[in-house]
Structure formats: C-alpha cells, structure tokens
Amino acid sequence: MVEGVEGKRVRIKAKGRIFEGIAMPSSTGSFVLKLDNGYNLGFSEYELIEVIEEGRPKEEIAELAKKEELPNVKIISTGGTIASKVDYRTGAVTSQFSAEEIVSDVPEIAEICNVDAMLLYNILSENMKAKHWIELAREVYKAIKDGYEGVIITHGTDTMAYTASALAFMLSTPSPVVFVGAQRSSDRPSSDAAMNLVCAAKTAISDLGEVVVVMHASTSDDFCHIHRGVKVRKCHTSRRDAFRSINNPPLGVVSYPSGDIRWLSSRIRRGERELRLKDRLEEKVVLVKFFPGLKPDVLDYYYDKGYRGFVLEGTGLGHVSTDWVDTISRIAEDSVVVMTSQCLWGRVCDRVYDTGRYLLQAGVIEGEDMLPEVALIKLMWLLGNYDVEEAKRLVKVNLVGEINPTTRYWDEEVEK
Amino acid sequence: MVEGVEGKRVRIKAKGRIFEGIAMPSSTGSFVLKLDNGYNLGFSEYELIEVIEEGRPKEEIAELAKKEELPNVKIISTGGTIASKVDYRTGAVTSQFSAEEIVSDVPEIAEICNVDAMLLYNILSENMKAKHWIELAREVYKAIKDGYEGVIITHGTDTMAYTASALAFMLSTPSPVVFVGAQRSSDRPSSDAAMNLVCAAKTAISDLGEVVVVMHASTSDDFCHIHRGVKVRKCHTSRRDAFRSINNPPLGVVSYPSGDIRWLSSRIRRGERELRLKDRLEEKVVLVKFFPGLKPDVLDYYYDKGYRGFVLEGTGLGHVSTDWVDTISRIAEDSVVVMTSQCLWGRVCDRVYDTGRYLLQAGVIEGEDMLPEVALIKLMWLLGNYDVEEAKRLVKVNLVGEINPTTRYWDEEVEK
Secondary structure (H helix, E strand, C coil): CCCCCCCCEEEEEECCEEEEEEEECCCCCCEEEECCCCCEEEECCCEEEEEEECCCCHHHHHHHHCCCCCCEEEEEECCCHHHEEECCCCCCEEECCCHHHHHHHCHHHHHCCEEEEEECCCCCHHHCCHHHHHHHHHHHHHHHHCCCCEEEEECCCCCHHHHHHHHHHHEECCCCEEEECCCCCCCCCCCCHHHHHHHHHHHHCCCCCCEEEEEECCCCCCEEEEEEHHHEEECCCCCCCCEEECCCCCCEEEECCCCCEEECCCCCCCCCCCCEECCCCCCCEEEEECCCCCCCHHHHHHHHCCCCEEEEEEECCCECCHHHHHHHHHHCCCCEEEEEECCCCCCCCCCCEHHHHHHHHHCCEECCCCCHHHHHHHHHHHHHHCCHHHHHHHCCCCCCCCCCCCCCCHHHHHHC | CCCCCCCCEEEEEECCEEEEEEEECCCCCCEEEECCCCCEEEECCCEEEEEEECCCCHHHHHHHHCCCCCCEEEEEECCCHHHEEECCCCCCEEECCCHHHHHHHCHHHHHCCEEEEEECCCCCHHHCCHHHHHHHHHHHHHHHHCCCCEEEEECCCCCHHHHHHHHHHHEECCCCEEEECCCCCCCCCCCCHHHHHHHHHHHHCCCCCCEEEEEECCCCCCEEEEEEHHHEEECCCCCCCCEEECCCCCCEEEECCCCCEEECCCCCCCCCCCCEECCCCCCCEEEEECCCCCCCHHHHHHHHCCCCEEEEEEECCCECCHHHHHHHHHHCCCCEEEEEECCCCCCCCCCCEHHHHHHHHHCCEECCCCCHHHHHHHHHHHHHHCCHHHHHHHCCCCCCCCCCCCCCCHHHHHHC
C-alpha cells in the first residue's frame, strides 16, 4: 500500500481499469478502495494515479461506511489481544487500541452491519473481576434496549469464558451477545483478529438469542465456531483454535470469508427470551481444585471468612478424599457445596462409588456436566440473588444451557 | 458356562470334536479349556461329556498356567475399579478383588507372561496420599531388582496420573512400569478391565524403560494407548477412552487382541537407565487454581503454615491477576512458585504480556508445557530431595520427559 493515502479520495489503475474512491484502512496487506456506490474493492496490485481530495478524519470514514439497509451492531471493547499491538520497544504485547480503531482495521465489517463502537475497558482479561462483569452486563442490556440487532464484546481470551458465563446468568437476552477475541495481536501477519471479528459480526445479526463465544475453529483461516458461553473453555495457551465446546457441540459454524452460518445443535432463537437483567453477584464463592493429599482445612479457611459457596474440582466422577467428608458435612449446613470434575469432560455422578455416596450424605450437590468455572460463576450469581436453600435447589437446575439432560460427546462424534 | 466345573478336568464336545483339559475361569462368557499342551481354547457353544477329575485350588491353576519360556511380570494391585465389582445390595461399586483374582479372571494374560500378583492396597484412588506413592515406589523397585521383566500396577483411574507421575520422578527404571485401570468394573459386560490388562501385560514385556499408563484408546475394543506417565491425564469422567496424552503424542499403540505394539514417538528404551530410587516427597506443596476475583491471601495462608512450594494454575499463557504480584514477590524469596496453565494444552510463556513479565520479575518460574498436576508432583519431589535454590533450577529442567523442548500438538496432527 502506498503510504499516506489512507482516508484520501484517490484514482488508481488496477486490473486494466481506472477506479475512483476513498482509500480505506486495511490490515490484510491489500489495498481497499471504497467506491461511491458504497462497495469496497480490494486489490493486491495497483498503481496510484492521483490524490483527488485530502484525507478525512477516521470518524468520518466510519460514518461514511454506514449504510441504511444494514442492521446496527454495538461493539463494546474491554481490552485483550484483539485490541493489542506489539510494543516494539519491549517486544511485549499491550492493550492500546480503541474499539473504533479495531473497526477501521477490519473494513469487511462495514459490509455486514453498521457499527457503533464503545471503549469500556482497556485491561488484560486476567484482571477482570465481578464488578467489571456487572458493569459490562449493564452496558449490553442498555445496547439491546436501545434497539441494536446484536452486541459484540471484544475481550481477552484468558478469561473470556468466565465473563461469557457471568453475562449468560445475569442477562436474559432476545438478541445475540457475542464474545470475540484474538490469540495473536492484530498487527501480526498470523493474527486471527480480522477473521474472528467478521464471524462475530455475522453471528451478531443472526437468528440467535443467547450469549456466545465466536472464535477460530481450525488451524486454517476457514471457519469459526459459535460456542455456547456456558459450555466453552480455552484449551490451549497459544493456538488460534484454542476454544472448545465441552460436553456440548458448538452451536454453529461460521464460514470465512463468506460468513454463512450452519447451525450444529439446538440454540435459543432470536426473540425467544425477554430482555431482563439480574446483575448481583456474590463474591465470596471459591473454587478449590482437589489433588491427592490436599487437606480440607482450606474449606474452613474460606468458611471462617464468610464464604458460603464452594465449588470443588474433584477427581473422576466427582471425588475428594474420604477425610474431607467431616469438614464438608459441617460447612454444608449453611453453604452450597457443588462437586465438579477436573476431567472437564463428562458428568459428575456421586452414586457409583462409596466415596461419592458419603459426599452426597455430607451435603455435596452434584454439578452434573457443568464445567468447574461455570459452576463457580453460577454459584456467585445464585448466592447474589437467592438464599442458600434456593441456591442449593437451582444449582442443579438447567437455567441457560449450562446443564444438559444427558451428556453428548462431541469429540466422540467428530473423531469418527 | 456349565456351573461348577471351573478348575476341573473335563471332556467336552464342540465344533464336532472331542476336547479334554482343565476348565479355566473366564470373564468373557465363553468357555475356556486349557489343553495339556498348554494352549487355551475358547468355545461359545459346547456340550459337557464328563468330569474326569475334581477341581484344584485357584493358586494351583495359576501355577499350572505358568510356562518356563515366558517372561515374569509382577502385578501390584492397589485397588480401584479394575479390582472392583458391583455390590448388588447397594448398587454401588466397591473395591474387593485381589490381584490373584484379577489374573484368574483374564486367562489370556497367561499366554503373555508368568504373573506373580501382590495385593498392596485395596483403596479407591482419591484416598491415595504421598505415603502410598512412596511405599508403592519401594515395592516396584524391589520387584525390578528381583529380576521381573516388568511391573504392572492396577490402580483406580481417578488419580492414576498423579501416582504415575510420582513414580516417574522417584524411580529411575530400566524396565517398563505400567499403570492400568478400568472405567467399568470387571463384572460388567462393557468392562474394559480384560483388554486393558492384556495390553498392559504386552507393554510390561516390551522394549521400554519408563513409567507409563496403558488404557483404552477408542470407543471400540480395538486398541490401547501407551501414555508417558508425566504427560497424561484423565479427560472424561466415565468414558473408557478417558485418558489423553497432553502436549505429547502417546508413546505407542497396543492392538487388541493381537497385542502388537506400534511405537508412535520417542521413548526411553529398556535398559537405558539404571535402577535407582529417590523416594522422598515434601508434602507441604500446594496447587492453586486461579480464577477472576480470587485473592492472593490463600498463598499467605499456606506460606504461614510452612509451605515452600506453590504451583499456580493460571489462565492462558500463565497469568494471574496483577494484584497477586506483591504477594508472590514476597513468598518467592524462599519458596518455589511455578506457573502452569488451566488451558492444559500448550506452553506457559510469561514474556508476551505485561502481566506475565511482572510475574517473572516477582520470581515466578514458567512451568513450560508441564501439566499443573505434574508440576505439583515434581515440586513435591524436588523439595523432598533438594534445597529451594536447586529446586528452582531443576523445576524448569526436563528430568523424565515431563517437559518437551518444543510442544508438539498431538490433536492437531490426528485431527487432520
């Protein structure tokens, strides 16, 4: 791309013809020209003939790109790699892009929807806390109430699944709420930011009424998966296809670059649920991963600090050492103790072995096929909004797709 | 099978011929006859003609099955589902078989090796502790010193990978040390006990010199995987093919029923390492799984109790919230703090993002591509045998295959 023409009206020669339009920002390496009829054209080879008009401010270009017939989507930026670039002084990646810059960086989005962008946070996702989740849920609620067709949240991948779960419980939505991120910062050649954003935009205007995560699904740039927010986790530290649906097939596949969506499993459709917000979260809930030899005193430690929600990440079908039974029995009197499995895949069942049955007698509640992380967020939400007895009842009830009546083995199906 | 003939010398008619031999115990539903030439024959349909000689005790039958030309293998039973049957009073599964009974239940093993069986424990594996691992390591050491070709350890699947890791660090072995278990108890039609045991026996006499886990690898009864003990985890609560090698291909595949082994990746060969035992473990080491909002005071709690080994299960490339940095910085003065990832797949790298670099400055050590559970056991072993400074150095060094120089993506390779 010829330097310095971005945002200017130019005349170019390419493919043996003359084109006139505004030079758009592009991250793909090709030169993108917005014609007066509104269409974007991309060229890998071209010759600049002349600059007809000097540049316009970025905001004006974004406004120019809007089309009346397209649906309106709100993008809320919270930080993370998708909003990052490499700091060439230190070699490290830091969050520093605004939402507006992300959009101007991926002009294909302007063909899908009109975008209003908002920078809510600019933090790395490991620093997210319950207060951020609550504030975010309120912003999404507002956007849907304002009539946006869908909401996209750009988010760091580290804790994206936690935030998606939090919103799934706090917010009943008639429209798509789409989390998207990137594993490689957008100024790297291998970045997945552009593809993920385009697929997220397609999902945001689709016939969907739930909180989802849209991320790269293969090692090539060919499709994204739409994951149910309460059934997904990050399963690789660095790969672009790091996100996996667990104990549930992905809801759908978005082809790239066509943007066609193929639905893979039953979903909540657009308009099926009413817009509601129940945004309290109890922060005194803890997840404890069991390992052989770990003593149960850590439960007392949290109990004595006023914690009344405990998610245990046990072994196998949902076990901890038998010498935990007394402690659990004591705290379960006025706390909710939920058992999940560090296997991650499969369903907890404490009726098979002696240990499990002792745990049930002690008051442990089986977390069914919920991920430990999802059970944690659910319990934070339940104890924020209900008393302990009601939380004990509801933690086993499927509320937003976090529990399947019977576990389906996605990997079993695709491996064959 | 005609009741009551087990262990007796009988004459039967089957497939239009007359056979004479000793009726063997069998779990497969077919009738197994040991001929005088030593071969076993199985019949699904037959007619009993006469009982020639009354029954012999089980031990004598096992002794009978021994053949001079076969290698000797020691089976150490520690309990778990592979040694369980359903208690028909309660409907639950309890551990109650002895090692000898397991062997007599799977007569195919007698074709592979001569077996000496030993019942060390009869406990469910979630109740295992460091003291059990140490005692087990000593028994295996003794067996290899006594000249056994290999050692099989039957073990509950819940914590099998933890125990395998513990032995891998404590015991340098010239011979195969094979962990095996079952996801379904051996008196159930769908039990994987027999197939897993046969594949374990084949592995125990193979050209291998490390601690491995041999378990069902598919949803059919066609092959087992040989997993490196420090690179495997249980990834499903109930499926028979629950065990997966993480960040490493399985070492090999054992076909069933042929028992042929195909090696898939580089392994330590038989005799490559000398027999050595270093069996001290420090129990004051803790694994803490991070989640958004978790406060770092739990580290102080353990530090104040004298813990000097901390494995953090962080997010993504190895992150915890920035507000953990001060606490980590304080405890890392005289403790080892290792970062692993709850992604499980992939490698920790704290040099990419700001948070990670702060953590490194605070004294966090990157756990490379080690599983959190393996890093925990490694640190227990290091602090049991070395001072803190040496443990800090060695935790990043590959000792027994727990760290790969570069991560290979097994699932990437097989998915294509």
